[in-house]
Amino acid sequence: MAALPTGEVLKPADAEQLGEALRWAVAETRPLEVVGGGTKRQLGRPVQSAALLDLSALSKIENYEPEELVLSARAATPLAEIEAALAARDQMLAFEPADYGRLYATANDCANGSRATLGGALACNLSGPRRIKAGAARDHLLGFKAVSGRAETFKAGGRVVKNVTGYDLCKLLAGSYGTLAAMSEVTIKVLPAPERTRTVLLFGLDDAAAIGALGAAVASPHEVSGAAHLPVPAARRSAVAYVSGAGAAVTAVRVEGFGPSVLARCAALRAQLGHLGAIEELHSKHSLTLWQEVRDATLLGAGAEGAAPRPLWRLSVPPSEGPAVAARLQAETEAEALFDWAGGLVWLAVAPSADAAHEAVRASVAAAGGHATLIRAAPEVRATVPVFQPQPPALAALSARIKANFDPAGVLNPGRMYAGV
Amino acid sequence: MRMPLPDQAVIAQRTELVAALREIVAADDVIADEAALRAYECDALSAYRQLPFLVVLPRDTGEVSRVLKLCGARGVKVVPRGAGTGLSGGALPLADAVTLALGKFNRILEIDYANRCVVTQPGVANLAISQAVDAAGFYYAPDPSSQIACSIGGNVAENAGGVHCLKYGLTTNNLLGLEMVLMDGEVVRFGGKQFDSEGYDLLGLTTGSEGLLGVITEVTVRILPKPSSVCALLLGFASNEAAGACVAEIIGAGIIPAGLEMMDRPAIHATEDYCHPGYPLDAEAILICELDGPEVEVDHLVARVRDFAEGCGATSVRVSQSEEERLRYWLGRKSAFPAAARIAPDYYVMDGTIPRARMPEVLNRIAALAREYDLLVANVFHAGDGNLHPLIMYDANNPGELERTEEMGSKILKYCVEVGGVLTGEHGVGVEKRDLMGEMFNEDDLNQQQRVKCAFDPAQLLNPGKMFPTLHRCAELGRMHVHRGQAAFPHLPRF
Ligand SMILES: Cc1cc2nc3c(=O)[nH]c(=O)nc-3n(C[C@H](O)[C@H](O)[C@H](O)COP(=O)(O)OP(=O)(O)OC[C@H]3O[C@@H](n4cnc5c(N)ncnc54)[C@H](O)[C@@H]3O)c2cc1C
Numbered sequence: 001m002a003a004l005p006t007g008e009v010l011k012p013a014d015a016e017q018l019g020e021a022l023r024w025a026v027a028e029t030r031p032l033e034v035v036g037g038g039t040k041r042q043l044g045r046p047v048q049s050a051a052l053l054d055l056s057a058l059s060k061i062e063n064y065e066p067e068e069l070v071l072s073a074r075a076a077t078p079l080a081e082i083e084a085a086l087a088a089r090d091q092m093l094a095f096e097p098a099d100y101g102r103l104y105a106t107a108n109d110c111a112n113g114s115r116a117t118l119g120g121a122l123a124c125n126l127s128g129p130r131r132i133k134a135g136a137a138r139d140h141l142l143g144f145k146a147v148s149g150r151a152e153t154f155k156a157g158g159r160v161v162k163n164v165t166g167y168d169l170c171k172l173l174a175g176s177y178g179t180l181a182a183m184s185e186v187t188i189k190v191l192p193a194p195e196r197t198r199t200v201l202l203f204g205l206d207d208a209a210a211i212g213a214l215g216a217a218v219a220s221p222h223e224v225s226g227a228a229h230l231p232v233p234a235a236r237r238s239a240v241a242y243v244s245g246a247g248a249a250v251t252a253v254r255v256e257g258f259g260p261s262v263l264a265r266c267a268a269l270r271a272q273l274g275h276l277g278a279i280e281e282l283h284s285k286h287s288l289t290l291w292q293e294v295r296d297a298t299l300l301g302a303g304a305e306g307a308a309p310r311p312l313w314r315l316s317v318p319p320s321e322g323p324a325v326a327a328r329l330q331a332e333t334e335a336e337a338l339f340d341w342a343g344g345l346v347w348l349a350v351a352p353s354a355d356a357a358h359e360a361v362r363a364s365v366a367a368a369g370g371h372a373t374l375i376r377a378a379p380e381v382r383a384t385v386p387v388f389q390p391q392p393p394a395l396a397a398l399s400a401r402i403k404a405n406f407d408p409a410g411v412l413n414p415g416r417m418y419a420g421v
Numbered sequence: 422m423r424m425p426l427p428d429q430a431v432i433a434q435r436t437e438l439v440a441a442l443r444e445i446v447a448a449d450d451v452i453a454d455e456a457a458l459r460a461y462e463c464d465a466l467s468a469y470r471q472l473p474f475l476v477v478l479p480r481d482t483g484e485v486s487r488v489l490k491l492c493g494a495r496g497v498k499v500v501p502r503g504a505g506t507g508l509s510g511g512a513l514p515l516a517d518a519v520t521l522a523l524g525k526f527n528r529i530l531e532i533d534y535a536n537r538c539v540v541t542q543p544g545v546a547n548l549a550i551s552q553a554v555d556a557a558g559f560y561y562a563p564d565p566s567s568q569i570a571c572s573i574g575g576n577v578a579e580n581a582g583g584v585h586c587l588k589y590g591l592t593t594n595n596l597l598g599l600e601m602v603l604m605d606g607e608v609v610r611f612g613g614k615q616f617d618s619e620g621y622d623l624l625g626l627t628t629g630s631e632g633l634l635g636v637i638t639e640v641t642v643r644i645l646p647k648p649s650s651v652c653a654l655l656l657g658f659a660s661n662e663a664a665g666a667c668v669a670e671i672i673g674a675g676i677i678p679a680g681l682e683m684m685d686r687p688a689i690h691a692t693e694d695y696c697h698p699g700y701p702l703d704a705e706a707i708l709i710c711e712l713d714g715p716e717v718e719v720d721h722l723v724a725r726v727r728d729f730a731e732g733c734g735a736t737s738v739r740v741s742q743s744e745e746e747r748l749r750y751w752l753g754r755k756s757a758f759p760a761a762a763r764i765a766p767d768y769y770v771m772d773g774t775i776p777r778a779r780m781p782e783v784l785n786r787i788a789a790l791a792r793e794y795d796l797l798v799a800n801v802f803h804a805g806d807g808n809l810h811p812l813i814m815y816d817a818n819n820p821g822e823l824e825r826t827e828e829m830g831s832k833i834l835k836y837c838v839e840v841g842g843v844l845t846g847e848h849g850v851g852v853e854k855r856d857l858m859g860e861m862f863n864e865d866d867l868n869q870q871q872r873v874k875c876a877f878d879p880a881q882l883l884n885p886g887k888m889f890p891t892l893h894r895c896a897e898l899g900r901m902h903v904h905r906g907q908a909a910f911p912h913l914p915r916f
Pocket of ligand 1: 631
């Protein structure tokens with residue numbers, strides 16, 4: 001784990017003590033950096049905090065009811081523990097939580113396994129390739145208990161999927177990066193795991209043709225649950241030999257579900273896409289590896305050994321715009337790309353620089369519609385370049401008012417998303 | 422129903438206000454005469470009525486913005502309204518409020534197949550979206566039973582559901598973007614055509630906000646390719662318990678059907694009399710289980726569901742052999758409300774959600790309450806996701822019967838909360854369930870929700886009197902209670 005900042009570390013053992021920690025922070029006006037497993041501390045603007053609020057002791061699966069498809073856990077329960085419990089009942093987190101921890105971690109961290117927590121994945125709304133079919137992390141958060149920056153304990157949502165009782169604060173908390181409230185417990189929707197997974201691979205397509213093919217695949221009735229495109233350099237880094245050894249760009253379409261259905265849909269997709277060139281099918285294990293690589297964005301090289309890692313951008317754009325956005329940027333800067341969500345999610349690794357090519361990225365996204373997040377960059381870059389998409393004034397003012405209503409004293413991750421928020 | 426007291430100062434400026442509004446919208450788009458106002462006096466929860474102060478029918482975002490700005494500046498309340506099919510009184514007018522009806526926002530703006538989405542104005546009917554993309558093989562998944570009439574803007578405001586939400590999600594899971602006008606006239610956009618919105622998820626937050634946070638003026642929805650085949654099973658059971666057990670078996674086996682609906686005996690008989698869907702009249706409960714996907718998958722799952730049904734002692738099992746037969750199974754389910762309307766002069770639709778497994782005991786409790794209150798109840802039930810719709814039949818002309826119905830209804834909802842469920846699954850809180858919010862939420866929970874309102878509408882002029890049992894002023898809610906001097910915090914582990 002990265003070195004902790006100097007300063008106090010508060011480590012509440014339960015929700016009660018979490019409330020006490022916030023009362024202390026408010027009374028002493030001591031801003032807190034909120035941390036679950038600490039794997040994503042380098043995501044966002046550097047937080048100006050006086051102390052660390054370490055939630056890692058809030059870890060326990062409280063109530064898992066497989067037959068109701070719901071699970072409640074203390075917020076910092078490791079994702080690995082949740083996923084193991086679900087797997088034992090043939091269920092899963094359908095949003096396929098991404099683990100960006102590896103993007104920042106040292107080899108040593110990786111050897112110890114990820115410490116990413118459920119609450120952290122939800123608070124950052126990080127969803128994997130299955131987003132296009134099963135929804136985002138935010139779509140699976142059914143309820144929570146939290147302590148606001150007012151040091152008030154409150155709850156929202158419930159334990160059932162269909163619930164419109166009051167405002168949907170679950171959506172607000174998902175993706176708020178710990179700036180509104182510190183969650184102590186979350187309740188999520190879980191789903192049956194697929195009986196079978198297969199991936200149809202196409203080789204040698206250029207970016208535009210690949211996104212066209214992926215668009216056709218997701219517009220088909222074959223219930224595609226992953227649609228990614230790996231240009232040559234990314235494909236070459238895959239641990240799956242079929243992919244790395246192809247010597248060409250690889251376009252991947254995933255199909256999951258009941259056995260006979262998966263076989264039939266793969267055959268249909270091959271028939272639909274076969275005219276585009278060589279085609280191959282990946283079975284379970286290789287398929288899992290490939291989609292994990294896509295999910296965690298580990299196929300874009302960090303750059304030369306010993307040098308500062310290349311800044312990494314995550315662009316969320318209308319899917320059909322993906323290739324054009326990437327092409328525009330690649331014409332202006334030296335950048336390597338990877339596409340997920342049928343083109344709607346573009347990963348870009350750019351050459352190290354003081355501003356991480358921020359202007360070019362913003363201009364390109366503005367033209368297409370959508371937004372960009374600087375997922376990885378040196379702290380001094382993240383302190384000067386906006387990490388999240390700058391918002392139009394009316395929207396920025398509204399976000400600031402929401403922050404002020406949850407955390408008037410600015411004690412929760414101040415400045416992590418936007419300056420002053 | 423207790424509503425905020427009408428502001429006499431606002432009522433006094435009626436003539437002036439009409440003139441000012443007619444500067445913004447066409448003269449005919451401001452309705453001020455009583456006969457015409459009548460058409461807007463209630464939504465589909467018709468037990469509550471109130472003649473609106475005025476009705477305005479804007480035609481574009483600019484008009485909405487200027488109307489809100491004018492009302493905001495003059496301290497005039499505004500009640501947004503879509504098609505008026507809401508079942509919780511969300512669009513119930515106020516005596517001193519302008520009802521802002523979005524009926525003229527009736528155009529689909531863009532169909533974007535490359536990004537598999539539709540950009541539409543909020544007054545477009547839910548079904549019209551699916552119809553517009555049908556020929557290209559797409560549809561919009563959330564399908565409330567009111568889909569011919571209800572507006573997509575109203576669906577967003579209520580986070581509407583439908584029978585296919587079990588597999589495909591609610592409105593909130595199928596939205597990509599919104600344009601919204603705030604009470605001060607400011608126009609904001611959340612999301613777009615991309616998969617996630619940036620910053621705080623205000624798209625998610627405003628979905629289901631019942632017209633309290635802003636007026637929706639544009640909606641971008643995802644559209645999905647139509648499944649290659651669809652089949653429905655009609656299963657009869659001798660008891661609610663047996664039907665409930667079958668639901669548990671299906672879900673437990675990892676099958677998420679496209680739809681999984683249940684009806685009890687009174688609902689079966691009412692709909693059979695009304696539209697003759699051919700339901701088994703000897704059954705105590707029926708399940709309609711719809712499966713969609715590639716033909717091999719549907720065949721595979723139909724066989725498994727049939728086995729589960731037989732294992733749970735189904736008294737009849739039918740598998741739709743044609744599209745016509747499948748639609749007939751649904752016809753009864755989708756006509757449950759009008760069918761109830763034929764049995765009794767009035768009916769009251771409830772909307773609690775419970776954990777699936779508690780269904781038999783909740784139905785027994787409802788039956789016991791029906792006996793106690795001497796009222797007839799028919800149950801239709803989104804069994805797959807635990808969303809219960811008891812229909813209580815009554816006659817408002819019998820003195821005291823409406824009150825008895827409401828009392829019984831609130832007992833049902835309290836029981837839903839008691840077994841771990843919630844007050845409303847898809848119809849919204851509105852005025853109807855407003856005073857029950859305390860059953861689910863404590864003061865701190867509700868205060869935090871109201872602070873969201875304060876961030877959007879600090880003067881609380883937009884749709885007040887809905888959703889929250891007590892209205893606190895934003896200044897009061899904003900105050901911080903700091904526990905200085907108590908700084909020891911002895912229990913807190915530090916390092
Ligand atoms: C026979 C029948 C069957 C039904 N079946 C279902 C069902 O299966 N599932 C389901 O979920 N619901 C169902 N409903 C309820 C109702 O149709 C839905 O709640 C629907 O979403 C309401 O849409 P509307 O356009 O009629 O909204 P309205 O009733 O006009 O308004 C509903 C609420 O939304 C607000 N609102 C409306 N438009 C806007 C806007 N543009 N901006 C901001 N706020 C706005 C209003 O202020 C109000 O609070 C049914 C109703 C009936 C009568």
